[in-house]
Amino acid sequence: MVLAIVGGALIGLSASLFWSRNGRIAGVSGVLGGAFHHVGEERRVRLVFLLGLLVAGIVWSRFAVAIAAPALPLAPLAVAGVLVGAGTRLGGGCTSGHGVCGLSRFSFRSLLATLTFIATGALTVFVVRHVLKLWGAS
Numbered sequence: 001m002v003l004a005i006v007g008g009a010l011i012g013l014s015a016s017l018f019w020s021r022n023g024r025i026a027g028v029s030g031v032l033g034g035a036f037h038h039v040g041e042e043r044r045v046r047l048v049f050l051l052g053l054l055v056a057g058i059v060w061s062r063f064a065v066a067i068a069a070p071a072l073p074l075a076p077l078a079v080a081g082v083l084v085g086a087g088t089r090l091g092g093g094c095t096s097g098h099g100v101c102g103l104s105r106f107s108f109r110s111l112l113a114t115l116t117f118i119a120t121g122a123l124t125v126f127v128v129r130h131v132l133k134l135w136g137a138s
Contacts, residue, residue: 019101024111025102034046035047080111095117
């Protein structure tokens with residue numbers, strides 16, 4: 001539970017710093033999508049932000065204590081990541097933009113989007129584990 005609180009605090013801090021430095025919401029899907037369309041300083045800011053996410057993940061995986069989580073095959077995780085990214089671009093928002101930044105501004109639209117993300121994720125886990133009886137089925 002301590003790791004979850006620390007992680008949440010770091011996400012909030014990074015979103016606040018991004019907003020105060022750039023005047024924009026730190027929606028990861030939007031940052032990633034814009035990295036391919038912008039030029040100059042705007043592109044550099046986006047690429048540095050994305051590099052920071054990558055480096056933080058690598059550092060966390062190398063130095064953090066092991067967390068009991070089922071190991072899942074890389075291919076389905078990669079496909080899931082691409083589908084989530086495509087869906088967030090199509091829907092005009094993402095979990096970081098709505099779930100962190102939007103909720104902190106008391107946005108009703110972000111509340112609805114976040115509840116939709118959570119419900120869809122829960123339904124997907126249920127179907128994969130209990131209907132299809134794949135990875136980690138009980």
